[in-house]
Amino acid sequence: MSIKKNFFYSSFLTLANYIFPLLTFPYVSRILGAESIGKYNFIDNIIQIFIIVSMLGIGTVGVREIAQSRISQERLNKSFTALLAFNAISTIIAIILLVILLFTIPKFADYRNLLIVGGLKLLSTFLLIDWFYRGLEDFKFITQRTLIVKILFIVSVFIFIKNKEDYTLYYFLITISITVNAIVNLFYAKKYIQIDFDIQEIKRITKPILVLGIYYILAWLYNSFSTSFLGFISTDEQVGYYSTATKLYTIFLSVITAFTTVMLPRLSQLISQNKLDEFQQRINKNFNIVLTITIPFTIFAIFFASDIIYIIAGPGYNGAIIPMMIIMPIILIVSIAQILIIQILTPLKKDKEMMICTIWGAFTGLILNLILVPHMLCNGAAICWLVSEFVVMSSAIYFICNKTIIKLPFKSIKKRVVPLLITCFFCYVLQTIFSDINILVRLVTSAIIIVFITYLTEKFLTKNPIIYEVDSLGNKLTQKIWKK
Numbered sequence: 001m002s003i004k005k006n007f008f009y010s011s012f013l014t015l016a017n018y019i020f021p022l023l024t025f026p027y028v029s030r031i032l033g034a035e036s037i038g039k040y041n042f043i044d045n046i047i048q049i050f051i052i053v054s055m056l057g058i059g060t061v062g063v064r065e066i067a068q069s070r071i072s073q074e075r076l077n078k079s080f081t082a083l084l085a086f087n088a089i090s091t092i093i094a095i096i097l098l099v100i101l102l103f104t105i106p107k108f109a110d111y112r113n114l115l116i117v118g119g120l121k122l123l124s125t126f127l128l129i130d131w132f133y134r135g136l137e138d139f140k141f142i143t144q145r146t147l148i149v150k151i152l153f154i155v156s157v158f159i160f161i162k163n164k165e166d167y168t169l170y171y172f173l174i175t176i177s178i179t180v181n182a183i184v185n186l187f188y189a190k191k192y193i194q195i196d197f198d199i200q201e202i203k204r205i206t207k208p209i210l211v212l213g214i215y216y217i218l219a220w221l222y223n224s225f226s227t228s229f230l231g232f233i234s235t236d237e238q239v240g241y242y243s244t245a246t247k248l249y250t251i252f253l254s255v256i257t258a259f260t261t262v263m264l265p266r267l268s269q270l271i272s273q274n275k276l277d278e279f280q281q282r283i284n285k286n287f288n289i290v291l292t293i294t295i296p297f298t299i300f301a302i303f304f305a306s307d308i309i310y311i312i313a314g315p316g317y318n319g320a321i322i323p324m325m326i327i328m329p330i331i332l333i334v335s336i337a338q339i340l341i342i343q344i345l346t347p348l349k350k351d352k353e354m355m356i357c358t359i360w361g362a363f364t365g366l367i368l369n370l371i372l373v374p375h376m377l378c379n380g381a382a383i384c385w386l387v388s389e390f391v392v393m394s395s396a397i398y399f400i401c402n403k404t405i406i407k408l409p410f411k412s413i414k415k416r417v418v419p420l421l422i423t424c425f426f427c428y429v430l431q432t433i434f435s436d437i438n439i440l441v442r443l444v445t446s447a448i449i450i451v452f453i454t455y456l457t458e459k460f461l462t463k464n465p466i467i468y469e470v471d472s473l474g475n476k477l478t479q480k481i482w483k484k
Contacts, residue, residue, distance in 0.1 A: 040114065060342075065135065076193060083205060095119065098119055215351075
């Protein structure tokens, strides 16, 4: 399957995991309120660290190993079996740790039902094996499966969630959708593989899985530790504000994550075949695509944060506006970092360098959380996250420039300075002149204008080749329509 088709299916797959809950979130946020939303997000964030312990680096190593093993059925069987067996052991350890903490930490007594549901989510994530299908680049099946399950989820939310006490049920509906996906995945996997246990294969994959596992645990310290820490030292309401502020970030980043992830198998193959020139060309193009999209979106989201929060969550969430404005630049930072880490360092197997980047980010996040969050609450948590991600990106740039032969397209970044200033100017003007009209109309109209301005600046000012490709595709589609 072509990269364009894979990207389409992967984008939809990853985006569905965020956009479908967003379709229900305006309803849920108004029914449950900031406090109940905070309870659910606090526990889900805790469960996420156990999922990281369970998965370790299997999500990334699995894609890499399956992509490189699919040329041989025997090797594919052994790689899959080894990855699944390792994952089973790590999941058992994670479940044991979760049970111990459930009965030893007093804070968790009030959240026991949520934690039990989270345990089911932990088990279901292990059985999901999306890394297998990503390695095979079979995105079509899991995308179709996801669409059906997500539609059922949306219907269930509107039927069953009726008052602010239904936050546990809401979490259960989210979890059961993962469970159904996992069951379908396991049955469908029989089409591709047979179990072939090889202890040597397990030993071979253990080190990279553990190294990347530590990387993801450390990444949690600067990505998500703020939510847990905020929940322990503050109120569920503050967690609700913070999690609401991150909604748009997670949805938009899901598209970029889909793009960087779908490119990983192909880039890994190019490295294994020693096609460094083609690898460099793809990296340059990927940078151009990401910068073209993320810069105007980030600026727009900052200027119109209050409107976005009101539409997504409704009244009563004003405390989420400032955190959202602080968080939005992370879209640009993480989009760049994902290319640096997932598309460059991972295929090059620079696991040590990735680890050091994450250590710096985790150390920065931990220290800033202890200093800022007790005093600034959700605003402090947002600042911690922003600074930590910047440190990770900067570290990755250093290692790529000094430890690899890959050249980063700094000229492409410099060319974006003037378009950035132009976008800021027009966002300010639009926010001013449309201040008295309906919020939804103001937001949609302003977004359309900014997209048009971005198109003009990228085409005529920066001479962006991506825009010319889009124009060419549009012309072809128009010609096909006229012929019909």
